[in-house]
Amino acid sequence: MPSLPADYRRVRRVSSFAELVGTPLRDGVNALCWPRALPGDFAEVAAKLARSEAGIHVLEEQELQALPLSAAGRVAIEAMLGDFRLLRDRQLDPALNYLNGGEHDDPQAIVATDVFSWHADRAPVPADTYLCTYFGRPSEGLRNEEATRRVDDPATRAKLLQLYGGADDDGFHEFLADHSYDLHYAAAPGAGPFSFGHFNLWRIALAYPGNPVPPCIHRAPATRPGEVRLMLIS
């Protein structure tokens, strides 16, 4: 999967944290990427954190600092904590996560609404999502032009209408939003998703009322319990 699509006008590269937070998402651009290479042994951090429970584990600074790490492992946690502090100091509410697999939706669901499905994030007020993968398979992006909302597929919509038990009216639209069905997408045949890559810090557009750009469509890579990722999200 290609990393950092050079041809894609919606992704803009920036070269500093100040530029990442200070550049408005507009004129069609719905993702900013600060490409980076980080030193340190992130695999060692993941190995030392080893958790058997599946799902998300939020990492606290104290826990990271207490790990018995080599010098290279220490460099890795300092990089993670450095990012955490940069975002926290801007009141961006970051979290460092250890992910072990994750919850997959029922495969029979009419529209899967887990993070492994192409989706947009939503907020009631203007906000963006920041994310970085330090270890494990990176998050993935899909061009808006190669995506269709699952609720716009006639067969899917008919099934959802049946589930709702009413007409395609305001109440139905509210039902779609309440269940996040309207935030999930299908990739067009032949679509070429791209990888967010390792260490790159991304800022991506959400769906919120009045956003001048379409939301950035993304997903977590399909991972099973035992497949570990380290990431930052805010």
Ligand SMILES: [Fe+2]
């Ligand atoms: Fe998301």
